[in-house]
Amino acid sequence: MKQFKTITLTLLFLFTASAVSCYAESSELRKLLNKVNKCKQENATQKDMASAIELANKVIEKNPKETGAAYYYLGEIYARTNSEKVRDYEKAMDCLQKSLHALGPKNKLRSFAHYNIGLLYYQGKGMEQNYDSAFVHFEKAQELNKSLIAGYAEMIEFGLGTNKDPGYALTCYEEGISAGEDLYEKAYALRYVIQHMINNDLNEEAYKNYQMYIITCSAKNDEKGSLKYLKASSDAGFVPAMCSYASYLRQGELVEKNLEEAVRLCKVASDAGYLPAMFNYVYTYKLFDNSITLEEQFKLYKKCADLGFPLSQTTVGVYYLYGWGVKENLEEAYKWNFIAAKQGEKNAKINLQNIGVNLSKEQRDTLEVEALKLPTSNKESSKLLAELSSIPTFGNDKSNTGAQKSQTSAGGALNASFYQSQYNKYSRKAERELKSPEPRADYLASLQKNMSSLAEQALAKGFTINRNTELEQATIDKK
Known part of the structure; x- marks a missing residue:
């Protein structure tokens, strides 16, 4: 049986070559695609890269409609290669941006191009780190392909390049899981946080260290450097951190292997009802003591x-x-x-x-x-989001709790959290547009209309959401 391992919360460049090989139509593009894998190897040379560039030029010359794909694959090589002789993040960004200009609106490579550009901005590779730009591309990537929602959700969870919205971030993680992505630990960690927000007993310092662990892994691309934050969070009793740190101890990667301590941490987190730890405990204990039947x-x-x-x-x-x-x-x-x-x-x-x-x-x-009568985890998320929407900090006045509960759908969609997340989405777009060199008046008018409409719909259903009236007014002033 294949055992599952707890994943570290590190964003990586997607290995898209295998996923999108079916998009290679011409013989020239298929040859380029085959070259991509060779150029990603640690022993790849400038000569290999020159050969890939030559193949890309042939694709562009013979099949202009595949220009976007050719640039995309070159960008993927520059960014994904394990060869220091070939890796060049500035060239990766240039090729990926050219691919977006050339790819058609329905080409499935667009989502991967947006995601990888977003990740370059997120990690500041080959350029200055820019969370705003990263968020824009992550948002476009997940709109085209929900399996690419992880980076978008993470930025929303921690308020990087956008406003923080834990309820909407959890919804995004669930969408990614439904699309087949292994985001269970991200989702369950956030559920733990939201539950303790609701209970008003969240260990803020421990959670802050856990956030720093994820951000240092993802945005700073420094998994080893992130472990001091993870250990500090684990030592403080933050259950998701205990589960994650146990995985490092079990695997002996970046820290000294210690199965006894890994078992202990998994057991403590498991006893606290944290399901990823309950799952990992079995495999970890089996490695520690193979007498378990x-x-x-x-x-x-x-x-x-x-x-x-x-x-x-x-x-x-x-x-x-x-x-x-x-x-x-x-x-x-x-x-x-x-x-x-x-x-x-x-x-x-x-x-x-x-x-x-x-x-x-x-x-x-x-x-x-x-x-279908068996239990599912997404039902628990719906319950949490409904509870979260009753907290004033996250979008609803306590006096409206009764009205809110009577209006909440079985799926948890029609509640204050839903309206708040939709309102926040349009406000983020308005903020970005206002920062642009030439804000588009018609676009801002549309966003302002959507924001006002959502606020009115929420009010009509008995919900009070947090409105950014200054931002709404600013969109009107720019018309």
Whole structure:
């Protein structure tokens, strides 16, 4: 069985070559795509890069419609290569920007180009770090492709290049998970934070160190330097930090390997109800003491799966499939993988296809109806967002709590948090436009109209959201 590892919260350049190889249409572009992988190797030379440039020029000459793709692949090489002789972030930015000018509006490479440009700005590679520009490109990337939402959500969570909005950031992480991205730890960490915001007992200093850990990893691209913040947060008892630091101790990467301490941290975080830690505890303990039986492993994974954690649900399905610690049961294997797949878990989707061929359509239909009764984690997010919207700091007056709860939909969309996040989205766009050299009056008028309309809709439903009246007035003044 494939074991899942807790991921470090580090943004990396996407390895898009394999993901977008199907976009290579001409023989010249296919040759360039093959060259991309060679140029990314540590032993790649300037001669290899010159060959790639030559191939790109042939693509542009023979197939002008593929100019954008040719520039994109060159930009990816310059930014993604492991060869210091080839890596050049300034050239990467130049090629990626040229690719955007040449790519058609429906070309799927546009989302990757926006994302990678955003990441260059975010990390300040080859240029001065610019959170505003990074956010603009991350926003465009996720609008085109929800699997690229991580950077956008992270900036919203921490208020980098935009206003801080934890509720909307959680919604974004959930959208990324639904699109098949492994953002579980990001989502669950933010859930933990929001829950303690609601309880008014969040350890602000510990959370600040945890933020610094993520920002130092992501924006400063310094994972090793970030660990002092993670350890400080873990030592202060911040549960998501304990889970993440346990992963470093388990793997022995960047810190000295210490399985005993990794088990202890996972156990403490698990006992606090933190599902990623509950899941990781089993694998970590098995490495520490391999006498743990398959039956014991299954019970621990099942406990976590029963609380809606998709990775545990996939694992439970695998244990049922192979009869590990439990009687082999193909139908149970299908059900647990189905509910995990419904939440975006990629491995569950693969398992589901392999298991499904051994079941009739009637069996699958029946099992899927039963599986939908199993717990899911996204329901918990909806409950949290509904509670969050009742806190004045995040967009609703307590006097309106009763009206808000009566208006909240089952999915948690029609609440103050929803209107606040939409209002914030338009206000961010207005702020950026006002900072531009030549603000567009018609665009600002449209944004102001949307902001005012959302505020009015919220008020009509009994919600009070935080309005930026100065910003709204500024958009009017620019008309």
